[in-house]
Amino acid sequence: MTPARRATAPDAAAGARLDDVLAAVPFACAAYARDDGRLLAANTAFRTEFGRLDGHDRRDGLLAALHGSGVDIDPGSEVRAPHNDRWYALYWREAATQPPALLLTAVDISERIEILDSHKSRQDKLLFTSRLMSVGEMAATLAHELNQPLAAIVNYLNGSLRLVGQAGGPVQVERALLAARTQAEHASAVIARVREFVRAREPRRDAQDVAVIVQTVVELLRLEAERQQLRIDIALDPGMPAAYADRVMVEQVLLNLVKNAIEAMREVPAARRALRVEGRVDLDGAVELRVLDRGKGLSAAESEQLFSPFFTTKSDGLGIGLAICRSIIEYHEGRLFFEPRQDGGSVFGFTLPPAEGRP
Ligand SMILES: Nc1ncnc2c1ncn2[C@@H]1O[C@H](COP(=O)(O)OP(=O)(O)OP(=O)(O)O)[C@@H](O)[C@H]1O
Ligand SMILES: [Mg+2]
Known part of the structure; x- marks a missing residue:
C-alpha cells in the first residue's frame, strides 16, 4: 500500500x-x-x-x-x-x-432470529394450551346443557316401559323403548366422563414421583384386577427422576391405560393374563411409563384409529379413554404411544418431561 x-x-x-x-x-x-x-x-x-x-x-x-x-x-x-x-x-x-x-x-442477526423463533414456539404452545382449555370449557357447557334433558328422557322412557309392562305389551314397543333407554344411558355416560375430565380445575404441574402415581392407580384398580384373577406387577427402574406433571391428570392417563389392559384380557385364559407397569428414563431423558398386557393386541387398522375420539371395539366402551389420554399427554409436552408386545399383547406408554430445571 x-x-x-x-x-x-x-x-x-x-x-x-x-x-x-x-x-x-x-x-x-x-x-x-x-x-x-x-x-x-x-x-x-x-x-x-x-x-x-x-x-x-x-x-x-x-x-x-x-x-x-x-x-x-x-x-x-x-x-x-x-x-x-x-x-x-x-x-x-x-x-x-x-x-x-x-x-x-x-x-x-442469528441471535435475534433465534429468540423470535423460540418466542413463537412458546406462543404456539400457549395457543395450543388455551385451545385445549376452551375445548374443555365448551365440553363442560355442552355436558351441563345435555345432562338435564337426557335424565328427563331416561325418566320418560322408564315411565313408558312401566306402562307398557302393566298393559302387557306390545313386545315390539317394549323392545324399542329398552333400546332407546340404552342409547340415552350411553350418551349420559359419555357426558359424565367428559365432565369428569374437564371438572373446572386448572392443571398444576410440579415435581411428581411417578412411583407414587403408579401405586395410587394400581391400588384403585386392585379390586377389579382381583375379580379377573389378575396380578399387576410394577417394575420401575431404580432412581427414576421426578416428572414435571399434574398428578391427577397423569393418574387419569395411567388409570385409563391399565383399565384398557385389564379389559383386553377379559377373554384370555387366567394362566396367561399378565399385566405389568414399567418405568424408565428414555433415550431423550424423559420419564417413561409403559403398561404391558397379554390381550389379543390390535390389528393394523385398529391401531390407526386408536386415538380418535369414539373409536371403540367394546360393546360397553365409549371410546374416549385414549383420546383424553392423548390430550393430557400433549398438554404435558409428552408422547402417548402404542406398540405390539413381543409374544402377544400390547404396550401402551407415555413420556413426561423430567422436573429438573423447571421452575
Ligand atoms: N390394551 C389394549 N389392548 C387391545 N386393544 C386396546 C387396548 N387399549 C385400547 N384398545 C383398543 O382401543 C379402543 C379405544 O380405547 P379407549 O380407551 O379410547 O376406549 P374404550 O376403552 O373402548 O372406551 P372407554 O372410553 O370406556 O375407555 C378400544 O376399544 C380397543 O379396541
Ligand atoms: Mg378405555
Whole structure:
C-alpha cells in the first residue's frame, strides 16, 4: 500500500483506501463496483464470514447465493446464508467513491432470529394450551346443557316401559323403548366422563414421583384386577427422576391405560393374563411409563384409529379413554404411544418431561 503503488494502479489505490474505511466498520462490509459488480474491497469480518461463499467476489454471484437469484433486491433485507447457516441483515448503499461503488454491510442477526423463533414456539404452545382449555370449557357447557334433558328422557322412557309392562305389551314397543333407554344411558355416560375430565380445575404441574402415581392407580384398580384373577406387577427402574406433571391428570392417563389392559384380557385364559407397569428414563431423558398386557393386541387398522375420539371395539366402551389420554399427554409436552408386545399383547406408554430445571 505504498503511495507509489496507488499512483500506478487507480483501482487498486481506490481499493486500498476503501479497505482502510471498511476496516473501521464493526460488521462484515464490502464494496462492489457499480459498473461491473466486481469486489473492490472487503474488511476482515467480511472475508471471514463470506470468504467461503461461492460467488462472493461478484455482486450478482453474491445475490444469487444469498437470494437464489441475481436480480436486484431491497436495500435492506434479511437472509439465511447457505454456507454457514447464519442469518444476516443486508444493507446496500451507494458510495461516491472512485470508481463508484455499492457498499454492503451484513449484520449477523442469528441471535435475534433465534429468540423470535423460540418466542413463537412458546406462543404456539400457549395457543395450543388455551385451545385445549376452551375445548374443555365448551365440553363442560355442552355436558351441563345435555345432562338435564337426557335424565328427563331416561325418566320418560322408564315411565313408558312401566306402562307398557302393566298393559302387557306390545313386545315390539317394549323392545324399542329398552333400546332407546340404552342409547340415552350411553350418551349420559359419555357426558359424565367428559365432565369428569374437564371438572373446572386448572392443571398444576410440579415435581411428581411417578412411583407414587403408579401405586395410587394400581391400588384403585386392585379390586377389579382381583375379580379377573389378575396380578399387576410394577417394575420401575431404580432412581427414576421426578416428572414435571399434574398428578391427577397423569393418574387419569395411567388409570385409563391399565383399565384398557385389564379389559383386553377379559377373554384370555387366567394362566396367561399378565399385566405389568414399567418405568424408565428414555433415550431423550424423559420419564417413561409403559403398561404391558397379554390381550389379543390390535390389528393394523385398529391401531390407526386408536386415538380418535369414539373409536371403540367394546360393546360397553365409549371410546374416549385414549383420546383424553392423548390430550393430557400433549398438554404435558409428552408422547402417548402404542406398540405390539413381543409374544402377544400390547404396550401402551407415555413420556413426561423430567422436573429438573423447571421452575
Ligand atoms: N390394551 C389394549 N389392548 C387391545 N386393544 C386396546 C387396548 N387399549 C385400547 N384398545 C383398543 O382401543 C379402543 C379405544 O380405547 P379407549 O380407551 O379410547 O376406549 P374404550 O376403552 O373402548 O372406551 P372407554 O372410553 O370406556 O375407555 C378400544 O376399544 C380397543 O379396541
Ligand atoms: Mg378405555
